[in-house]
Amino acid sequence: MHDSLSKTQKEKIKKFIVAALEFNRTHNIFSRKTKEEVYKKDVLDCMPLISNIQDHKSILDLGSGGGFPGIILSITKPRNTISLIESNNKKCYFLRKIKHELALENTKIINQTIEENNTLGPFDVITTRAFANTKKTLKLTQNNAHNKTRYLLLKGKEKTINKELEDIDKKRYKYEIINLDMSFYERNIVLIELNE
Numbered sequence: 001m002h003d004s005l006s007k008t009q010k011e012k013i014k015k016f017i018v019a020a021l022e023f024n025r026t027h028n029i030f031s032r033k034t035k036e037e038v039y040k041k042d043v044l045d046c047m048p049l050i051s052n053i054q055d056h057k058s059i060l061d062l063g064s065g066g067g068f069p070g071i072i073l074s075i076t077k078p079r080n081t082i083s084l085i086e087s088n089n090k091k092c093y094f095l096r097k098i099k100h101e102l103a104l105e106n107t108k109i110i111n112q113t114i115e116e117n118n119t120l121g122p123f124d125v126i127t128t129r130a131f132a133n134t135k136k137t138l139k140l141t142q143n144n145a146h147n148k149t150r151y152l153l154l155k156g157k158e159k160t161i162n163k164e165l166e167d168i169d170k171k172r173y174k175y176e177i178i179n180l181d182m183s184f185y186e187r188n189i190v191l192i193e194l195n196e
Helices: 007-027 035-051 070-076 089-101 134-140 158-165
Strands: 058-062 081-085 107-110 123-129 145-155 173-180 187-194
Touching (some): 007 035, 035 145, 058 070
16 A cells, blocks of 8 residues: 555555445445455555645545545545535445544535536645546536646546547646556546646
């Protein structure tokens, strides 16, 4: 596990994995079967975000699902306030349960669909994983970005990303593709910021 994590954080991540698999047995919120699989495919997948987010920044995680990366960020970024937005009631129930069990005081669970004209206010960092395409993400969060907001989008193949990025307004946004060295499949973080 990530070297920079404290013993408590590592314990919380382990508890989260166990709880996710337990809840999954009856509610089927994701397609994983073992702790190793969740760790490898979900936890490790979200870890690179940690070093790309400064402390004391507010984070909005879109379509949090089973809590990746939202809950992972809640555990590993205790100095940040984190809002997890998820439209599925069942998943929100699970996220609230985890928030309570792991005493994640820095976390807010919002059970709604993100709309363009939402009133959630601005955030410093906006994260997604397996959410919508880049253009749609930017469109839906216009109300949630200020001029220093950073988007950190966990994405797959660079070829697909480049295609998605063709559609965004280059005058308004600048971007960088951060390649993650994942041995088992291609992963990238797309970092998007507003042009000054």
